Amino acid sequence: MNIVTIVGARPQFVKAAVVSRAMQRAAENGVAVQESIIHTGQHYDHGMSSIFFEEMDIPQPVCDLGVHGLSHGGMTGRMLEGIENYLLDQRPDRVLVYGDTNSTLAGALAAAKLGIPAAHVEAGLRSYNRSMPEEINRVLTDHASTILFCPTAAAMDNLAAEGVADEPGRRRVVYSGDVMYDAFLYYQARNRPPGFPVPEEYALATVHRAENTDDPGRLAELVRSLNDVAGRLPVVLPLHPRTRARMEQAGLAFSDDVLAAPSVGYLEMLHLLQGCRLVLTDSGGLQKEAFFQQRPCVTLRSETEWTELVDLGVNRIAGTRTADVAACVEHFLSHEPDWSARPYGDGHAAETIVEWLCMPAW
Structure with missing residues (x-):
């Protein structure tokens, strides 16, 4: 074959x-x-x-x-x-x-x-x-x-x-x-630290979808939201090359409490997942990887294809507005979800x- x-x-x-x-x-x-x-x-x-x-x-x-x-x-x-x-x-x-x-x-x-x-x-x-x-x-x-x-x-x-x-x-x-669950089970013990220092306690974030990066107003809103979260909990953000370019074009910048790091490989991302308190992302894959690692996820979109994670209470749809993102973060910092389900x-x-x-x- x-x-x-x-x-x-x-x-x-x-x-x-x-x-x-x-x-x-x-x-x-x-x-x-x-x-x-x-x-x-x-x-x-x-x-x-x-x-x-x-x-x-x-x-x-x-x-x-x-x-x-x-x-x-x-x-x-x-x-x-x-x-x-x-x-x-x-x-x-x-x-x-x-x-x-x-x-x-x-x-x-x-x-x-x-x-x-x-x-x-x-x-x-x-x-x-x-x-x-x-x-x-x-x-x-x-x-x-x-x-x-x-x-x-x-x-x-x-x-x-x-x-x-x-x-x-x-x-x-x-x-x-x-198959992403297969990958997590195989590679989680092989994770490795990224080539940059991270805070002892932090939220892990990623932003890359065109709907967020290519709309200057929406991107500015996301930057404000992550800066706001970082005032409560430092944010580690491996920055997608396109997102970095769009931010430079729009004259946007993160606060000092957001560590905008270079892109990382899968094994380094697993390490960052293991060490974080929660995840903020517009990525579909990272929503699941957060669940596999038993880390709550705030989705920076208006919907998700992984609806079962929302139903299980381990993922909240926030969009990009600062108040909505902050409310979801506050919920997960004060409530531990039930991780017993195995939908994958x-x-x-x-x-x-x-x-x-x-x-x-x-």
């Missing part, structure tokens, strides 16, 4: 590391499976890309398309063309995509147009905010893919509501559990996915 994996962004590197390792184990046990990785180049900063391949032992990509710094349409179109050319040359048995980025959609569309079965890991997630590029990507990818690996029961329900279901003689929707499976999602990928027919 020849499988081509498409990745381009930090969360996809983490997920691909787990599934690639499961493929390698299957091959060592006599399963005929071979993987080739295409890196679209979507994250081109070393701290956002190359370092992940190095520290997580991900097989090196067979090609890097080098597509970045363009509009959403420009990136998706260039990626689609580059992926299609590789697939036409190699004719793999399966194409594997992850998450909700432009790389995800380009990979699924290229496979679908060439009649190559596509598998989507992290299928069925919905924020129901069509102004988010990620929402468009995940919906279209689900409907273009052949088989859908859902991380939660809610994701399966979302697909059923859209009419995406198994067909006679063909399985389309599979509950796999979440048993830590063996990758094995389930590889087992399905290696089946001769779906």
Whole structure:
């Protein structure tokens, strides 16, 4: 079974590391499976890309398309063309995509147009905010893919509501559990300190989504909110390169109690998670990683695709307004959530996915 994996962004590197390792184990046990990785180049900063391949032992990509710094349409179109050319040359048995980025959609569309079965890991997630590029990507990818690996029961329900279901003689929707939970269980003991000192007690924050960074008014509001939180609890913020550039363009600055640090790798982020009191983020992946580490999360958006975390009381939707962010932080500093629920499976999602990928027919 020849499988081509498409990745381009930090969360996809983490997920691909787990599934690639499961493929390698299957091959060592006599399963005929071979993987080739295409890196679209979507994250081109070393701290956002190359370092992940190095520290997580991900097989090196067979090609890097080098597509970045363009509009959403420009990136998706260039990626689609580059992926299609590789697939036409190699004719793999399966194409594997992850998450909700432009790389995800380009990979699924290229496979679908060439009649190559596509598998989507992290299928069925919905924020129901069509102004988010990620929402468009995940919906279209689900409907273009052949088989859908859902991380939660809610994701399966979302697909059923859209009419995406198994067909006679063909399985389309599979509950796999979440590969990010697999990754956390494997890598948490391997975490390492970042290359900068951190306070003894702190909140961990990340800001990178275009809806927050590309609107100067919203970005200014977020900076005010984090500065306000830092007046109560120091904030450690590994700063995304795009966020740093947008802040410089807008003349915005953090207070001295916000440590705006360079981007960090996954193992360093796990270390920062382990040491923090709580998390403030607009990242989907970090919301889950906070839950795995049993750290409460304040989401700096108006919605989340991980609705089960809100239902469990471990995540609060704050948006960007200073008063709302402060209220959520105050709640979590004075209330310890219940961490007993396990909505993301048993830590063996990758094995389930590889087992399905290696089946001769779906």
